[in-house]
Each structure stands twice: as C-alpha cells, then as structure tokens.
Amino acid sequence: MEELTIKEAQAAVDHWIKTYGVRYFNELTNMTILTEEVGELARIMARTYGEQSFKESDKHRDLGDEMADVLWVLICLANQTGVDLTTAFRKNMEKKTSRDKDRHIHNQKLQEE
Numbered sequence: 001m002e003e004l005t006i007k008e009a010q011a012a013v014d015h016w017i018k019t020y021g022v023r024y025f026n027e028l029t030n031m032t033i034l035t036e037e038v039g040e041l042a043r044i045m046a047r048t049y050g051e052q053s054f055k056e057s058d059k060h061r062d063l064g065d066e067m068a069d070v071l072w073v074l075i076c077l078a079n080q081t082g083v084d085l086t087t088a089f090r091k092n093m094e095k096k097t098s099r100d101k102d103r104h105i106h107n108q109k110l111q112e113e
Contacts (some may be wrong), residue, residue: 006086013075024080034073043068 046052
C-alpha cells in the first residue's frame with residue numbers, strides 16, 4: 001500500500017466500513033473499543049520496553065499492528081463525529097508549539113542523559 005495522508009486514511013476507513021462493516025459501531029462502543037485497543041498496546045509496550053515478562057499469548061503480537069488498531073478506531077470516531085483529523089492535528093501542533101516552544105528546551109530532566 002502506498003503512503004496515505006490523514007484525509008485519505010479517513011476516507012479509506014469510511015469506505016471499508018460502508019463496504020465491509022455494514023455500519024459504524026456507535027460512538028460509545030467505539031470509545032470503549034479504543035480504550036481496549038490502547039490497553040492491548042500498553043500490554044505489549046510494558047513487556048517489550050518495561051519490566052514485565054511476556055506471556056505466551058503476547059509473544060506473537062506485533063507492536064505496529066497494535067498501534068494501527070488504535071489509529072483505526074480513532075479514525076472511526078473522527079469520522080463519526082465530523083472531525084477532520086488533518087485540521088485538528090495542524091491546530092494541535094500550532095498549540096503545542098506556541099505553548100511549549102521553550103518549555104522542554106529548559107527542562108533539566110530532559111538534559112540528564
């Protein structure tokens with residue numbers, strides 16, 4: 001698959017839902033699914049980068065696939081609620097840059113490595 005913009009990803013998910021998924025789950029169901037998917041991602045992160053050991057059932061999980069599951073459900077929620085993620089992300093980057101442009105540079109905790 002070739003590279004996708006965020007807008008194209010939103011359109012691709014919408015097309016898939018309408019073609020194969022019958023309809024979107026309602027927003028509350030998708031919010032719950034998002035929480036579940038973030039938990040699965042956290043589990044793999046804790047075992048890969050943290051101090052927990054892998055259970056047999058976790059050994060064949062793919063970190064990228066878990067991240068993509070989170071992204072998928074987030075895109076579903078954006079589509080359902082009319083959020084243009086491209087615009088929202090740009091605004092969020094501007095907010096973070098304006099608010100935090102000097103904050104991290106002067107954070108001594110980040111300089112200690």
